[in-house]
Amino acid sequence: MRFDCHRTRQGWRSSCFNVITVGLYGVAIPLAVLLQIVKHKPAVGIPLLLAAFAGVGVYLVRRARKAEQRRLEAARLAEIRQVQSREVARYHTMSPGEFEHAIAYLCQRDGCTDVKAVGGAGDLGADVIATAPDGRRVVIQCKRYGPTNKVGSPDAQRFGGTCYSMHGAHVPVLVTTSTFTRQAVGYATAQGIRLYDERALGGWASQTGPAPWHQASVPAA
Template sequence: MSRRRPVRRTGRRRPVRRSRRQGEGVALLAAAVIGVTVVVAAVQWLLAHWWILVLAALIGAVGGGLWLQQKRQRAEWERVRAQALRLRIAQLDELDHRAFEFAVRDLMRRDGCQAEQLGGAGDNACDVRAVDPSGRVWAIQCKHRRDGERGAAVGVGVLQQVNGTARQIHGADIAVVLTNGRFTSKAIPWGKEHGIHLVDRRTLGEWAAGSRPLWDLLDRIPPPRRPTALS
């Protein structure tokens, strides 16, 4: 007699429990219902008390108007202060390098320019960038000397850095190297040859004293980009 092979009994699959998922779904639905109920109740309350919305709008308008007025007053005070800015060369000597850059920025603003201080790591040889009232872009590299004219003279190397970045990176029409000290004998002809304007101690002192804007003290300034009241 041949032996029969044992028959494997397949176990029944247990039903997947969905109670946990169903519980999460019910919780989400309940939260949504509560949220909608709260929103509807809030809207109904606001509609019943509409005067609160009007009052809030009036308070916001008055507050915004006062803030805007104060902002304009501060801007006007800053403009008047900048126009009255007068600095002696001895005051500039006493500054550190960063404060010297901000002083140059403020002097450009005094003369009606939009100016910003950029000096620091990665400034690409431009400490102050400005746009004058005629639309010309200025890139100014500042070199402060604590000992003034007795300090180290600014050499050709600084001018070469400015020449490589002022127009190409900063879009300058006028590239300037400015110092409260002096320039080397080689830097002066190099600057003229490559169109780099040099502002030495004498020119800086005259400009800071408020006699004339910087573009009136320099030679070979390009013409205005946009027409002015005098053109």
């Protein structure tokens, strides 16, 4: 039976009292029975009592270990988030052109060949073009936007209109220092465009997350 301690103000004390009462009875009654067995049949009751204490001890140790594991995992994730945030903060200080060259560097660092930063007038939606380690053609459009300026569906559609037909992309990637709107995510998912928002970019840059050609990273809409 489940008891809810978060009911209305009038029923809160009563509900919590019920939980505590059930918990006490759940321990007290078996313990009382064991003590009676120990009293009248020590040869049987003492081993049972020792086994019960041992079981409780094992349970408490396991529970403590799980709590420590959860704490360590939370600390590790918090550290990773801090590293990723610092990486993205660096990109926010760059000009759009510098950001494109920074993305080209990440491609080269992670094993791509024929890496070119081709952004500028007449780029037809491609800012970085590279060949992935497995030979696929990677075409990336970079959006160095502020945190509150989301990449929208029109941006995604313009890229989708050229990344395959004009640039022959096997792995089209739209990467930003910001996030994507729900509409942009929907369009990109339908078109097979991989979206890298600030968190995914931070993971890629800090090597705590995958490069775009290893795993699609589409933010939740």
